[in-house]
Amino acid sequence: MFLLSDHKKKLYGRRPVLIISSEDKRRSPFSFNDLSLKLRHDTSCNPAVVKLVNQLKLYFQEGTSDKVYEIDLCESGDGFLVNFRYGRRGAALKEGTKTVFPVPLAEAQKVFAALENEKRKKGYVAAGEAPIITASAPATTKTGTDKRKKAIVKLLKAAAAGEEAEHWQLSRIIWRAGDLKIKEAIPYIIQVADASDAANIYSAVWAIARCGTSDALGFLQNLQQNKALPDHVKHVVFEAILKLSNDKDKEMLLNNVLESLPRPFRSSIAKKDVKQFKRDLHEFLFELKTASNEYLVGIYQLTRNDIALHAVFLDVLSQIKFEHNYFKYVRKIFKVSEMLQDYSTYGVIARQIDKQPATYRVSYWMTPEQKQQQAFSNKTKSYLSSRIVRQLRKYGQANESSYVELASQILLAFRDDQDLTPPYYTSQYTYNYNPETRSHSSAEKKTHFDSYSRYNAFNYILFKNSARYRQVDDHFVCVPPYEPGNAIPMVREEAFPHLWNDAFDEVVELLSFSKVNWVHDFALKVWNANATFEAQIETLHIIRFLHAHATGTQQLGLSLARKKYNTSQPDTLLLMAMLDSNLEEARTQASEWITISRSTLLADTTFVTQLFKMRKVEAHAWLRSTLATHALTQTQAEVIIASVIAYLMSIEHDTEEDRRYLNQVADTVIISLGEFIKNISLDVIRDLFKHQSSDLHTFAGKILMKHAIKPEDLPEDFLNILLASNNPNSRSLGISLLGNFPDQLLLTKKDILVSFCLSPLADVRNAVKPIIMRLTKAYPDFGKALVELFVPAFLIKESYEGAHDDLLSLLSHELESSLHIIPKEKTLVLLNSRYRTSQVIGSILLKKTITTDDLSVMELVKLGNNPIQDVRNFTWSAFQRNPEKIKAAKAEAIRITDTDWDDTRIFAFDFFRNTFTVSDWDTELLISLCDSTREDVQDFAREMITKFFAANQGAEYLLKLSQHPSSKVQLFATAYLDEYASGKLEVMTSLKLYFITLLSQVNKGKVAKARVMDFLRKESLKSEDVAHLAAEIFTRVSVSIAITERAECIAALRDIKKKFPAVQTLMAVKEFNDYVRN
Amino acid sequence: MQFDYKFKGDTSVSNSAHGTAMNFAPDVYREPTYFSGYLNKHIPFREAISALHDIVVSDFRFKPKDKSDYKAWAKQQEDIWLAEYMRGAADVGEKIKGVQERLSTIRKQKDQIMEPFHKAKRKYFDFLYQTNRDAWVVLDPVITIHPDELFFECFSQDESSYGKLGCNYNVFNKVSEFKCGTTNVDYSSLLYNEFQKIRDYKETYFNVDPSGFEVQTTAEESYKEVKIDVPASWVRGFLQVSSAMTIPATTFHLHPMDVYNICFMLRRYKEKEGPRSIRWILKPGQPVKLVLEPWNYEIVCGRSLYEGTSENEIRIWGRRRLLLLERLIPVTQSFKVVLLGSGLPSFYIADLGDLNFTLGLSGWTVNDWSRVGNFDLLAPRAEVDSMTMQKVYVGLREEWVEDTDSLAKRLGLEKNVVLGALSAFTQAGRVIYDLNRNAYRIRELAREALPLEELRFANAREESANRFVLLNHVTLAIGTKDGNTILKGNVRDKDKVLEAELVIDKDERALSGKCNCNFFKQNKLMQGPCEHMIALRIAMREKTQK
Incomplete structure (x- = not known):
């Protein structure tokens, strides 16, 4: 059974018994044998079939009857056989043979032909053929x-x-x-x-x-x-x-x-x-x-x-x-x-x-x-x-x-762009068990679904008689060996082909309007099968074919046009359709035909107007180049322009495609007929402006650009429409029209220009810049007015992102020459603003308009903290050039150290080191410098204090620096204790908190603590009043669990107690004779 | 939760050798509230307000060490080590050496070339950090002006510490007109720096500027609008801590140097393992004793006797937050400690004479899921009808600050009713309890009412866990193993009975858990314990409280 020929496989291919799933096997272990038995039985009437020579499938449909009759001519051994199968389509076929034994080829062919003839007489037809209308059938x-x-x-x-x-x-x-x-x-x-x-x-x-x-x-x-x-x-x-x-x-x-x-x-x-x-x-x-x-x-x-x-x-x-x-x-x-x-x-x-x-x-x-x-x-x-x-x-x-x-x-009703589904397939795996090898082998069976497979009516109409597809449940599946993408057979596959053969109107309609390629394939087959159709064709149909969805139909249109076209009587509609066709061949053909009778055709304004209405880009390219080499008369051109404009105003402008088309036609008018639109009536342009479409406004703007009228004589509303348009092209046209105005007139339109400068649309801003530049050069006052208007805008939040940057570039380029009018105060406000752009414009202004003399020291100090390097440099040079001025206001000047900018601080340290002398420094200044929260400033201040220290200032330093929160400075202040606090009860009383603070530093400040302890212990022994104070401090601190601190406190208290028994402490002293430690 | 403020200009400080003037810009959306006066107690105020600042910026949450640099280096080095190990012949070793030398010179060159870039980059990031520093502060401090006191309140970034600085009017002199109320002020790190410059020889003018409320319309931007998105957990924490103050608690006093000692131990030793708690051992008439775990170091507060009537032992966690008090030690006369119980919030009130400073700490530093369900301070405590509520509020507002007894007397209401109403207002952030004066004060935390229902529970699981316990759907058995507490129990959820288990370590952290509910099967503990485990935990709390 495994030696079956292809033909035989096909024969039994539809029999369900061939699929042996593992499930089947389980149900009936003998099915394998059953199957081979059955096959042997089936083939018994056709022994040793080897090769299929010819096969014919005939179909018959009438009423509810739908039959098939298949005839095979097979080579068998040394002779030939004629076998047949018949039955209802889709069902299992019955079969038989006309030749019991092999016969010579000639005889077999005779039998074959006779059988075919017999069946055809009964109304059977091959797939795709129209039924032969015999006398009796209809x-x-x-x-x-x-x-x-x-x-x-x-x-x-x-x-x-x-x-x-x-x-x-x-x-x-x-x-x-x-x-x-x-x-x-x-x-x-x-x-x-x-x-x-x-x-x-x-x-x-x-x-x-x-x-x-x-x-x-x-x-x-x-x-x-x-x-x-x-x-x-x-x-x-x-x-x-x-x-x-x-x-x-x-x-x-x-x-x-x-x-x-x-x-x-x-x-x-x-x-x-x-x-x-x-x-x-x-x-x-x-x-x-x-x-x-x-x-x-x-x-x-x-x-x-x-x-x-x-x-x-x-x-x-x-x-x-x-x-x-x-x-x-x-x-x-x-x-x-x-x-x-x-x-x-x-x-x-x-x-x-x-x-x-x-x-x-x-x-x-x-x-x-x-x-x-x-x-x-x-x-x-x-x-x-x-x-x-x-x-x-x-x-x-x-x-x-x-x-x-x-x-x-x-x-x-179908359209490829909406309904075309991609082909796909499903797989079914069949597992066979081979008891000899005791293993399973699997076979994959793919079921292919072509595009449109789920549309039943669609498939029924197109493929009812197709050998490629058959309906399974609610889908049309591919019949193997056909797979999606394979070559399409040339035979007709639709249901009821004979009805289509009579349906010229419907076929033409399908060819003209269908948006589905398969429908075109089908309709073309019908067309080709019916030679009579061509005689009924009209020009309108050909035009529609030329614009049809499928290339095949377009080609049909072209070939029909070639047959139909008469060079002596050019059909303008046909020519236009061909020029506007997708097929390059058609376009070339049409332009050849037009060349033949060019002068008459192009003199016909109606025809030329029609040409303007073509949709294709290539068609317009052709039109533009053709008109460029053809001289129209003024009258002809005007007629064409008038009718094209009228046409443009009448068409749709909703979709993107509509607008593209509209602009394309308008551009062709401007390009090809540019020289004739100079004198076009303003009323026509007004009509264009009145139209809803902004593209028509652009068109009107383009006409105005070419128009002979002076810009200043233009009605104002034209310009306003262009400038206020949503269409960027219109706006830029409007602005270039504005740029053509004489300067005097532009000066009166300052408000418009200003609003353009502040427009969120980049194209508008850029377009207006050259105008501003020109006007500022010629009329400085104009520039000044603009500067005064724009500079405050930097202090408000941007109306759109990048507004400040745009204004900045405007001010620093186009309006640079007018910047000097901004007053100092404004500049400072700009510099101190939090927007970077306003700082930048401030720095530009600073360099241009302000000298160091204009600024107070306070203002300079503030500029020293500016994020812009140039501004800080400005402060530095101001400091260096005017040391006297700085010294006069030193209290303010030292605040320059209080800045986030390291470079300014470094500069300040250098400056003060080199410029300030003993006479310039005083305690107040140094202490306020030391009060800074920055460590480097504190260090610098300590350096200066040490350098310029005078003995009479010690007490003040001690009292004031002791209040400093930084432990470093506090430690620094301990140095003055011995000299300036010793023996002075008042000073020590006011330092009490300072002492406690130093002694309460958790796990740090060892040196400071030691100094204070030592100092207090010494001093407490000098006078009883101090001892009271010290005892209080020691008593408080003695709670500490840090052993050294505690021990020192106890020792100190012991000494105080010894010296001044009257001093109250929380301590009771016990004397031990055998252990004494100093 | 979005908070909107509008300030007129920035808070400004002008500083000179002789004086400092601070102008706070208040939130103009709020009812006009203003105050101005000269500072009298300079240094204590400076130290206290700095401590408050420390709270605002503090973040004690655990941050893992960043080891990415080391790992990158090790990866690079790995190849070299591998090559060294693998080299067989001597010449290969030579070659490797040559290549390594070349490589290292190339790297050096590269570093040299790249150095300025890296420096500039770091500087740039520093700059960004500096300029945007204010963005790091979660919520500006709230200033409240009352007839007897002016106080600042703040809550830390890590959502665990609360700070309040109260100043009575002796802190100021030459106080001009003021208007009571609560407002937010524009606060920046710059302000902190300026506070540091306060000295008692300098005149310091303190002004919550009323001019912001005047209507002004010019083109310039004189108003600054700030929108801060505060996490709901932050607000919940704040409310929890402030309502914890109203709960009766164990109280005792500490000597400032006792706090010094605590800080000293914390500074000197660093714990590497749990439990990281302080165990307060309180025995009537004896010095307060505290034990720092896990080392069990003992601090005996010799000058602070416990005056309570019963013996008590309370553990608190998150002790490193006590370092926030460090700066107050020298200026403080004594500390009052208020403990609600183990794992519950605690309060430390520093008495600075005319100033008082309250540090409130939540039960743990991190209020993450390992502690959920441990306490529910936002649960309604007493039912009071809304008319009475309103009456109590309006009554308190007449005086701004009053204790419950006198308020109840004045309004002719029962004390319990007044107390119930006031604690409900505390939970809603409209009133606070002043631990220092034992009185209630009007303080509207936010301009608009806070969505209390949303805030009460961190998530839906916590809510349903609470419901299980309330409905008595939980049976619980508590056991211990290896020092960990094991909670086992059944929770009846609708018509199913679920078996849940939760293991809690000595730090009361959930170590592991089990449950046969769907949530646990899907997420394990990745998204926190399921509602049944939380229910066990709440049930345990209820049980131990009884």
């Missing part, structure tokens, strides 16, 4: 349909007479009558209509709406009076009346519908304001999300007769999500569109049904309330999806032309 189908219709009428007639059909429900019969549009049945339907049976009456009204005439109106109006009818029936009754009424009544009915709509729609639909309608619809559906979207149905009724509004409606319909509160109304519309055979609407909804995911899965425990809050379940989706396919199939089988109408509208 007749049978026709009579078949007729028969069917007659039978239906007959049944209805019987029903009207009171005889119920046995096997067919009456409501279904009525429905079928409507479905097949049997007009004759209407009178009977009215007779059998039964308002108490919802299904019956619904079908009746439906049938009447499909094929009834205004005769039935009376019946319908009667029905309308019946209040007991269910809502959905009432709805179709209304729709039916709407369809059958005459124009006047219809208008009245529609007016009623209009009144029931939300207010915005009433005006937009009545006025046919497409844009407003679109905006309202989007707002209501997607933003407001109103509680009920009932109005959708009304909108459908109102818009379906107006192409533009209907297009908007369809566009919105294709975006609606099938959710609660939306789907209900969409479904209503879907039903009505089917009834009214409004296939464009039907198509859009059909696409949506396949595209939208089901919003929930039905499960049996869901309560009705829960279901009510949901819409579009998986069941609904699959029902509707198969219903659409069924509808297609029924129309197709009935050979109705409705099939192509419906199918083409469904196909047109």
